[in-house]
Amino acid sequence: MTRNVLSLFTAGLLFIGCAETQTGLSKTQSGALIGGLVGVAAGAATGNHSAKRILIGGAIGAAAGGGIGYYMDKQQEELNKELKGSGVQVQRQGDTINLNMPGGITFDTGKAAIKSNFNPVLDDIANVMIKYPETRIEIQGHTDNVGSDADNLKLSEQRAQSVTTALINRGVESTRLSPVGYGESKPIATNDTPSGREANRRVEIKIIPNPAK
Missing domain, CATH: 1.10.8 (Helicase, Ruva Protein; domain 3)
Structure with missing residues (x-):
């Protein structure tokens, strides 16, 4: 048998x-x-x-x-519900959840201070993160190719840090958060058109299962 x-x-x-x-x-x-x-x-x-x-x-x-996948499925369901209509795209790659926050709704052009009208959205994101603590979170800053490489890298780092600080201030544990700036090195659209450049100016939050938990 x-x-x-x-x-x-x-x-x-x-x-x-x-x-x-x-x-x-x-x-x-x-x-x-x-x-x-x-x-x-x-x-x-x-x-x-x-x-x-x-x-x-x-x-x-x-x-x-099914444990890890189910845990991430439930987070994705709640994020989809909370962020509906906010302009934030909730995407899934395997067991990683990706939140794409276009720069136009989070920051003024060339600035790293979060727009005040985006704070309620960050409240919702933080609440879900706190509810599901068994993850690590990478906050990525990205820009278009307008301006120098050095300036774009610095701006992307500052924006990633701004979002990180906002989440910490809302109760997300700092040890879960890793801010990183990529400047213009990882475009998701062409930089030859205004709409493409707008898509590239973004912050992405990657929510990843924590194998150590």
Whole structure:
């Protein structure tokens, strides 16, 4: 029976890989499925091959495998709700949540002081971050290519630090936060048009699962 379980385990992993690619299976779903398969294999490996023991192992493994993805899913749901209509884009890459804050809604041109009308949005972001403490947060400043490299780098660093300070003042632990400026080095659009340059002038907040937690 152990040989049969291992064969099913291998086939299951292959199936999950195909399903994630072809049907958009979420990281939470694939994590839970993989965890379940691991639990099944562990249950069978105990030497007690009863269906009950194997099913229990599968259930435990599924809960553990889906944990990180589920935790990030819930944060994303709350951020989508809180930031709807704010101009902040909530995006997901694997288990990382990315908040794209266009410079036009957060800062005046060439300035690093946060606009006063953006403070309620930062309140909402901080509240969700505090509610979900098992993450680390990278605050990235970006600019367009207008001006010198040195000036753009300095401005991006100052803007990242402004957002970091604002979050700390709202109760987010400073040890979770890492501000960094990239200047004009990471554009997401062309700098040849006004709309492209506007898109590149931004602050991004990356919310990343903390493996140490």
